[in-house]
Amino acid sequence: DTGVSQDPRHKITKRGQNVTFRCDPISEHNRLYWYRQTLGQGPEFLTYFQNEAQLEKSRLLSDRFSAERPKGSFSTLEIQRTEQGDSAMYLCASSFQTGGGEKLFFGSGTQLSVL
């Protein structure tokens, strides 16, 4: 399978714990995105990488959130001191820079439940 893969698929944690999600993009894609989706809503942009550089962060990404993409390959999204409001589906997507509008390829997401 050469699509975008995310791990884990599901994560249940207690409020106040730290969690980390991983995303492996399509290998030749140089752009990687994180989105968050709550039930009945469309995804909301969180952050974007071009290669290893994090170029944009949404105001939704509080100080408790941090994302990395070492060496421009896989990416991790860490949430510290989780809150119940962090419960959502966290989606990763990747694309290849073509100079125009690019199709995004999404992973199946990590469903986070904070108890």
Add this chain to the structure above:
Amino acid sequence: KQEVTQIPAALSVPEGENLVLNCSFTDSAIYNLQWFRQDPGKGLTSLLLIQSSQREQTSGRLNASLDKSSGRSTLYIAASQPGDSATYLCASEMDSSYKLIFGSGTRLLVRP
């Protein structure tokens, strides 16, 4: 601030029917507009991408149109099938910002 709206929120049709899903946006200065399909508990699959200079895109039984002046896009599905049942989302990209702004989606059920 761009706002994307999709109406209706849910739609149920009998198999074989042609149908139109609507997407409206408030800022016409879009870079492109994309339509996605999402199955329950899954990620999104890109269906069609329309650049701002284009009026429509077609893929199989799907046709998407874009009218920037009126702030509207439609997704036309011909001869619907039960396998088309899913949530369909539209998203606009502004000024090659690489950030997509999504609508809340239309949940489609095609009854056999």
